[in-house]
Amino acid sequence: DTAVSQTPKYLVTQMGNDKSIKCEQNLGHDTMYWYKQDSKKFLKIMFSYNNKELIINETVPNRFSPKSPDKAHLNLHINSLELGDSAVYFCASSPVGVGVAEAFFGQGTRLTVV
């Protein structure tokens, strides 16, 4: 029973398309995150939600929009995909806001824009 699950695992799409990555956690956590791991393997936060409320919105293009229908889900929508969006995207959750508890990660979605 996967704690943090994201779909799809692999996504290949053409430039200009719009795509979504879904994330669900069954841990009862209040906080969820999206991270991007680029070609340099650097894990950088994109968004953080606490109880469906946006907490952190790092400098990412407006083409990226997170949507949290409930606190167990945080989906990532990407419009007008560009080549530079190719990366591995990780969803994560933690019990409370960032503090003294670890974050649990999904398996990642490898996005390839061609």
Added chain:
Amino acid sequence: DQQVKQNSPSLSVQEGRISILNCDYTNSMFDYFLWYKKYPAEGPTFLISISSIKDKNEDGRFTVFLNKSAKHLSLHIVPSQPGDSAVYFCAASGNQFYFGTGTSLTVIP
């Protein structure tokens, strides 16, 4: 600007020996530090953590040391096993989790 740094991209160790992975950070306000382990095509998995009020935390073969004055932490794995071969990420907790770029550990049988 990268607030958490792992300056060694890779490390090779013989099975049974000690593996030492290092991590440096710049923000003295960080108060909680974590190590994650990542296998290919999987998400990072939490390994061990340490609060800033401690200088050492041990869990089986894994020990994390924190030197606040030097803003440095390290992960010791002893004895190292081939199954430990993975990428290890150091992270620090501030208003978000800040990750290093990872160290790829290879344990040679």
